[in-house]
Amino acid sequence: MINLSINNQKISVEEGTTILDAARKLNINIPTLCNHPDLCVAGNCRVCVVEQTGARTLIAACAMPVAEGMDIHTNTLKVRNARKHIVELLLSEHRSDCTKCYRNQNCELQSLANEFAFGDTIFLDLVEDHPYVIDRSSPSFIKDDSKCIRCQRCVRTCTELQHISAIAVANKGMHQKISSFHDKPMSHVVCTNCGQCVNRCPTGALVEKTYIDQVWDAIYDPGKHVIVQTAPAVRVALGEDLGYDPGERVTGKMVTALRQLGFDSVLDTDFSADLTIMEEGTEFLTRLKKVLVDGDKNTALPMFTSCSPGWIKFIEHKYPELLNNLSTCKSPQQMFGALAKTYYAQKKNLDPSTIVSVSIMPCTAKKYEADRPEMRSSGYKDIDYVLTTRELVIMVKQAGIDFRNLEPSGFDSVMGESTGAAVIFGATGGVMEAALRTAYEIVTGREVPFKNLNITPVRGMEGIKEASIKIEDCVDDWKFLEGAELKVAIAHGLTNANKLMRLVRSGEASYHFIEIMACPGGCLGGGGQPIPTNAEVRKRRMNAIYSEDEHMEFRKSHDNPDVIAIYEEFLGQPNSERAHELLHTHYTEREAY
Amino acid sequence: MKKRGLNKVDLIFEKVDLREVLTVAYNMPQAEIIQKVLDSGLKGRGGAGFPTGLKWKYTAAEKDPDKYIVCNADEGEPGTFKDREILDRVAYKVYGGMVIAGKAVGAKTGIVYLRGEYKFLLPQLLAELDEFHRLIKEIGFDFSISYRMGSGAYICGEESALFESIEGFRGEPRNKPPYPTVSGVFGKPTSINNVETLVTALMVIKHGPESYSQLGTKDSRGSKVFSISGDTPTPGIFELELGMTVQAFVNEFGDGDTKAVQVGGASGFCVPRKRFEDTIIGFEGVPTGGSMKLFNSSRSMYNVLHNYLDFFAEESCGQCTPCRVGCQQLLKGVQKVKKGEVKSTYLTELIKLADTMKVASKCGLGQSVGNAFKTIVENFREEIIY
Ligand SMILES: Cc1cc2nc3c(=O)[nH]c(=O)nc-3n(C[C@H](O)[C@H](O)[C@H](O)COP(=O)(O)O)c2cc1C
Ligand code: SF4
Ligand code: SF4
Ligand code: SF4
Ligand code: SF4
Ligand code: FES
Numbered sequence: 001m002i003n004l005s006i007n008n009q010k011i012s013v014e015e016g017t018t019i020l021d022a023a024r025k026l027n028i029n030i031p032t033l034c035n036h037p038d039l040c041v042a043g044n045c046r047v048c049v050v051e052q053t054g055a056r057t058l059i060a061a062c063a064m065p066v067a068e069g070m071d072i073h074t075n076t077l078k079v080r081n082a083r084k085h086i087v088e089l090l091l092s093e094h095r096s097d098c099t100k101c102y103r104n105q106n107c108e109l110q111s112l113a114n115e116f117a118f119g120d121t122i123f124l125d126l127v128e129d130h131p132y133v134i135d136r137s138s139p140s141f142i143k144d145d146s147k148c149i150r151c152q153r154c155v156r157t158c159t160e161l162q163h164i165s166a167i168a169v170a171n172k173g174m175h176q177k178i179s180s181f182h183d184k185p186m187s188h189v190v191c192t193n194c195g196q197c198v199n200r201c202p203t204g205a206l207v208e209k210t211y212i213d214q215v216w217d218a219i220y221d222p223g224k225h226v227i228v229q230t231a232p233a234v235r236v237a238l239g240e241d242l243g244y245d246p247g248e249r250v251t252g253k254m255v256t257a258l259r260q261l262g263f264d265s266v267l268d269t270d271f272s273a274d275l276t277i278m279e280e281g282t283e284f285l286t287r288l289k290k291v292l293v294d295g296d297k298n299t300a301l302p303m304f305t306s307c308s309p310g311w312i313k314f315i316e317h318k319y320p321e322l323l324n325n326l327s328t329c330k331s332p333q334q335m336f337g338a339l340a341k342t343y344y345a346q347k348k349n350l351d352p353s354t355i356v357s358v359s360i361m362p363c364t365a366k367k368y369e370a371d372r373p374e375m376r377s378s379g380y381k382d383i384d385y386v387l388t389t390r391e392l393v394i395m396v397k398q399a400g401i402d403f404r405n406l407e408p409s410g411f412d413s414v415m416g417e418s419t420g421a422a423v424i425f426g427a428t429g430g431v432m433e434a435a436l437r438t439a440y441e442i443v444t445g446r447e448v449p450f451k452n453l454n455i456t457p458v459r460g461m462e463g464i465k466e467a468s469i470k471i472e473d474c475v476d477d478w479k480f481l482e483g484a485e486l487k488v489a490i491a492h493g494l495t496n497a498n499k500l501m502r503l504v505r506s507g508e509a510s511y512h513f514i515e516i517m518a519c520p521g522g523c524l525g526g527g528g529q530p531i532p533t534n535a536e537v538r539k540r541r542m543n544a545i546y547s548e549d550e551h552m553e554f555r556k557s558h559d560n561p562d563v564i565a566i567y568e569e570f571l572g573q574p575n576s577e578r579a580h581e582l583l584h585t586h587y588t589e590r591e592a593y
Numbered sequence: 594m595k596k597r598g599l600n601k602v603d604l605i606f607e608k609v610d611l612r613e614v615l616t617v618a619y620n621m622p623q624a625e626i627i628q629k630v631l632d633s634g635l636k637g638r639g640g641a642g643f644p645t646g647l648k649w650k651y652t653a654a655e656k657d658p659d660k661y662i663v664c665n666a667d668e669g670e671p672g673t674f675k676d677r678e679i680l681d682r683v684a685y686k687v688y689g690g691m692v693i694a695g696k697a698v699g700a701k702t703g704i705v706y707l708r709g710e711y712k713f714l715l716p717q718l719l720a721e722l723d724e725f726h727r728l729i730k731e732i733g734f735d736f737s738i739s740y741r742m743g744s745g746a747y748i749c750g751e752e753s754a755l756f757e758s759i760e761g762f763r764g765e766p767r768n769k770p771p772y773p774t775v776s777g778v779f780g781k782p783t784s785i786n787n788v789e790t791l792v793t794a795l796m797v798i799k800h801g802p803e804s805y806s807q808l809g810t811k812d813s814r815g816s817k818v819f820s821i822s823g824d825t826p827t828p829g830i831f832e833l834e835l836g837m838t839v840q841a842f843v844n845e846f847g848d849g850d851t852k853a854v855q856v857g858g859a860s861g862f863c864v865p866r867k868r869f870e871d872t873i874i875g876f877e878g879v880p881t882g883g884s885m886k887l888f889n890s891s892r893s894m895y896n897v898l899h900n901y902l903d904f905f906a907e908e909s910c911g912q913c914t915p916c917r918v919g920c921q922q923l924l925k926g927v928q929k930v931k932k933g934e935v936k937s938t939y940l941t942e943l944i945k946l947a948d949t950m951k952v953a954s955k956c957g958l959g960q961s962v963g964n965a966f967k968t969i970v971e972n973f974r975e976e977i978i979y
Binding site (some may be wrong): 176 | 953
């Protein structure tokens with residue numbers, strides 16, 4: 001243990017602790033900007049400087065490990081003056097149009113400015129000297145360099161968490177900036193649109209591309225029937241921006257709020273998540289059969305899940321040789337979209353051209369996914385607009401809804417029923433668990449041998465998880481699996497996905513089924529979720545998801561009444577021709593840069 | 594303090610029998626080499642002036658068997674060109690210093706990081722290196738040296754940015770600690786030394802610390818190579834004993850009309866005529882990595898300052914706020930003061946900013962921009978304003 005003193009308070013902390021963390025233990029707040037708990041230390045903004053008695057310079061609290069006998073002061077005149085200068089310097093390079101800015105009132109720079117830089121501006125305006133550009137090329141987000149404070153959080157995110165490096169630091173000195181490969185538009189580089197950088201940007205330099213106005217226009221258009229679907233991870237995070245603690249489930253209130261916003265029908269992505277399990281589970285079992293029984297060389301194993309559009313773009317760029325391993329299933333969002341303008345229209349007796357299909361997602365990559373040319377199986381654009389959890393919060397506020405006092409209500413039908421298996425899609429390992437709950441039962445006729453159906457080995461926040469399940473006493477159709485050991489792996493965050501893919505490519509991995517989610521923690525940690533998102537917040541959202549699962553009437557996808565009905569009335573069997581037409585897709589090899 | 598006159602020395606370029614010195618070093622225990630360098634009082638010649646013996650001692654103390662000796666030949670400081678001359682004329686002594694350092698700290702690998710613009714020297718340097726490798730093999734050393742090229746960024750002379758560059762990353766300074774002696778290039782214990790430091794260390798082993806430390810002063814032992822330029826009839830490379838006053842220096846190298854000397858390049862200090870007598874060139878006064886630039890009364894100190902600030906605004910790596918934005922503010926600030934677009938009292942704000950940059954910047958670059966800025970603005974205020 002190391003003993004030191006901070007603001008004359010003695011503390012003893014473990015070796016390697018930073019001054020910042022030691023101060024936090026004493027409830028002493030040191031401002032930060034470049035620091036983010038998910039990322040390695042940068043130490044570049046210098047906002048966190050503190051004074052160490054006897055040291056020649058100030059020191060960056062986030063980057064300095066404690067040392068025996070240190071005497072630290074966090075609020076001396078010297079420190080305050082330096083911090084004020086630093087914030088003023090940042091502002092002098094920054095186009096401060098807060099009242100028009102998407103991050104107004106949720107901006108770390110703005111908070112610091114309130115604290116340190118009110119009153120007269122000290123320094124000269126440098127904005128006019130910089131040829132700042134705004135890149136609107138991505139369908140998912142906007143990159144506005146004039147709001148960028150060069151903290152490099154985005155760069156560290158894209159490199160450390162996602163192993164992509166679609167953005168990097170370019171140039172030096174006054175010309176330094178965050179740039180893409182050869183300065184190409186974001187839509188033309190390896191960016192997966194995952195939005196993890198957006199979620200960690202402290203300012204308005206990276207924000208989702210918003211479609212709020214288009215959605216309002218549709219809602220107010222009497223000629224349109226506007227339906228909305230909400231992803232499982234939204235309901236466990238939405239509350240955070242509406243006055244609730246992280247981890248509080250607000251499903252019922254969310255449904256009521258959506259109705260009050262004027263959507264004609266409030267439906268659930270969970271319905272199509274259950275459908276995904278039916279399609280993907282069947283596809284998986286069919287692949288197993290083709291490989292193990294028919295000896296088919298063209299069928300690839302392990303099979304990879306395909307419901308995370310950031311992951312899809314990643315593999316298209318980085319491992320195109322493994323595209324055959326991807327399940328052909330669309331994501332739940334897109335399955336829903338294809339059915340909305342076919343099955344739903346038919347059931348409701350609507351002209352599909354009048355349906356506007358909106359989805360609320362924890363994800364920015366889903367905006368991109370909805371724009372993919374393949375996603376028009378209904379003959380129309382299957383999903384018209386994708387809003388993030390954060391955008392929904394804005395709409396709720398715009399409408400003046402008193403969210404806290406809303407009466408909870410249930411989803412509409414059809415395509416509103418769901419199961420616990422669908423809910424857990426929002427957490428890493430959830431798709432795997434849901435798939436196993438169904439596939440195991442198809443093969444053996446029995447429920448998975450886990451207490452309360454909770455397949456705990458696939459749960460949790462470990463980067464890569466592995467599990468195996470022994471298959472015994474199979475029903476007749478699946479006798480060839482008798483005694484087999486089914487091996488699965490799960491990765492979340494593309495850095496972990498990349499590690500798994502290397503093993504698969506080299507043949508070192510012997511899995512049958514792999515679940516990948518592009519975002520840390522799965523969708524609950526998606527790029528479109530409330531800011532801040534960090535390990536603690538992700539944990540709470542995860543707990544909320546599993547508790548929602550436990551509270552559901554149905555826990556297995558194949559028990560979902562709406563799912564049973566749609567196969568009976570419309571799709572026939574899982575993986576039927578019609579299912580293939582509407583619910584499956586194909587992939588495109590893309591350049592590696 | 595005793596003021597010294599000017600004393601020319603010939604150590605760095607002195608011809609030595611490398612086999613003889615290295616054989617002595619080969620048979621000398623590690624600890625004795627380090628002790629000799631410590632006793633000599635040698636401080637690094639790259640600018641920061643850290644005691645070389647201590648650096649070796651710390652590196653030697655690290656447990657990791659995989660250690661590096663890096664020779665910093667990036668020589669980017671404006672007005673410094675002595676390392677080029679040393680490499681051109683006595684590269685074998687640089688290599689000799691490296692193998693001695695390797696022996697002292699227990700490193701088998703040496704890397705020379707060569708300034709990109711010095712690429713033209715590479716063929717001759719590599720030829721000499723081959724010869725050197727043969728020689729040390731004969732003596733029995735297990736050590737080899739390779740070259741890495743810089744690509745024109747001043748910041749890559751800063752040790753941790755230099756490591757990043759060698760490793761193939763963008764040249765941005767790292768947070769310290771950990772220091773290079775613990776975690777340097779490739780995360781391994783590293784002793785990084787300037788070209789001249791390494792040659793000097795070799796000469797300490799050859800002549801012994803007693804004889805070396807007779808030169809110079811208590812704080813600045815020995816001699817060093819100066820790169821002399823500007824308004825002087827005799828520009829070039831000169832090796833001088835440390836501890837002389839600026840006056841003694843100007844008497845020798847001035848053109849009779851010297852109004853200021855910039856000691857230590859863009860990151861150093863401007864000494865005006867009225868301070869020539871009482872300013873010592875060395876760690877007790879104004880330290881220098883070697884650059885000495887003389888200005889006579891025909892020079893506009895505004896232009897001199899503008900030039901330095903322009904350099905820093907371009908050459909800052911740009912990662913940290915005080916330096917990236919501070920350099921731009923200082924530059925634009927003096928421009929506007931000159932044009933009369935802001936009041937001259939704005940210079941006071943800028944001096945405060947320079948102080949912030951000194952204490953809050955991440956690395957030595959940002960921390961030293963204020964040196965030239967303050968000494969020029971304070972001593973030549975009227976030239977900046979009018
Ligand atoms: C911006 C900057 C540039 C530097 N450039 C050089 C250089 O070109 N050559 C050099 O030897 N040291 C340079 N240094 C100093 C090195 O960081 C380091 O202190 C030195 O190489 C150590 O060697 P020494 O102890 O032998 O001086 C620079 C430092 C800074 C902050
Ligand atoms: S990024 Fe923050 S400080 Fe900048 S304009 Fe937007 S809200 Fe204001
Ligand atoms: S959206 Fe994802 S892939 Fe694209 S730049 Fe941001 S972190 Fe990288
Ligand atoms: S875009 Fe945002 S996260 Fe990236 S460096 Fe700029 S301010 Fe930081
Ligand atoms: S002080 Fe300047 S050169 Fe050093 S890290 Fe900061 S921006 Fe880069
Ligand atoms: S938070 Fe410490 S330097 Fe940015």
